[in-house]
Amino acid sequence: MRVPTWRFPGGSKVERALRRRRTQLDRRERWLTRLPSTTRTRAQLAELGTKKSDLETLENFSELYRAYVQTEIIFDDANARALHAALPAKARRDRGFDVTEIDWEHYLQEVHFPAITTLTRAFSRRPEASSTEGRPVKQLPERTDVVAVFDLEGTVVDTNLVEQYLWVRSAGFGWAAWPASVASILTKLPAYLRAERRDRGEFIRTFLRRYAGMPAAHLENIVGGGYADRVLGHTATAALERAAAHRAAGHRTVLVTGSIGTLTAPVASAFDEVIASEMHVKDGQLTGYLARPPIVDEARANWLRQYAERGGYDLSASYGYGDSHADLVWLELVGHPHAVNPDSRLAREAGRRRWRIDTWKSGSRAANRALMAGDPADAIPEEGAGGS
Secondary structure, eight states: OOOOOOOOHHHHHHHHHHHHHHHHHHHHHHHHHOOOOOHHHHHHHHHHHHHHHHHHHHHHHHHHHHHHHHOOOOOOHHHHHHHHHHSOOOHHHHHOOOOGGGGGGHHHIIHHHHHHHHHHHHHHHHHOOOOOOTTOOOOOOOOSSSSEEEEEEEBBSSHHHHHHHHHHHHHHHHHHHHHHHHHHHHHHOOOHHHHEEEEEHHHHHHGGGGGOOOOOOOOOOOOOOOOOOHHHHHHBBHHHHHHHHHHHHHHHHEEEEEEGGGGGGHTEEEEEEEEEOEEEEEEEEEEEESOOOOOOHHHHHHHHHHHHHHHHHHHHGGGEEEEEEEGGHHTSSSEEEESOOOOOHHHHHHHTOOOEEOOBBBOOOOHHHHHHHHHHGGGOOTTTTOOO
């Protein structure tokens, strides 16, 4: 079987090919991150992460071996021969280094080079990295020094601050208030978006001022009524099940949100503790101003470090559940980070870091109420309502 003579294409050509491939992968990554985050796009991002990792390895090999393949070297073995000759005759056989006795063609072609290519073949045979989405959840270890932190909006409940406000308005002020509230929000939407791009904490503080003038007692009544039903219908059954599993394993479960604590009441009992913002109240009415900055982004990471230190929790063994790229700074502090229904940017990072990705879907109000009441037998999810 005649084979062609292999000719090395040259370092510059290899480098151009690597740069071209890097550009292609970066362009595809930018395109995927602009698409809505779905199971399919997250799987594609995970596959893309594997390809970028492989390319980086190839680039490292190219950098490492460039000098060997582009340089012609002749070795002078005079000193090695002189050292061998200087040894006593009895010591030469077991301690000497007679370069003339080595079959260099055999050594290079059948020992040295095969050792290098074996590494390359092993690398090429390694299993392809894929998305962790949908894989079975490992059993939780029983420990009392572990904390499980759950983000609220987008993770436990598939809602955001805007929807929460509209639910409050519709539940407490009738459907007639809904169109006016929507129109008001749309008018200020550009300002809200600019604030969120600059600083999510600023967006939260700005948006929550819409509650100014609302009686605090009236808000509590709204949350305990129709608002609670709406929230439970948008709560992920898998989130409640996961919180219950953490509790059963002796873990401390904490629900964290940048919104005001009153709005967490429908699901608060599923967790050991709720960390939320608090709004000033004057003459029985909400002022629209928070008592302290919202715990989001880096502020949440700082809070988690202090919380773990005060409570004696081992963050390397702890768990975190978040949905947004803004959650990255605190998720990377825990040993078991979970990206739940992640946006494209978090999905990309989770795939690159081999974090677990979960898809949690809203369950029925009846199932979620049963879970929170500690009666899982009655928690029969509706069609397609489960989670992974």
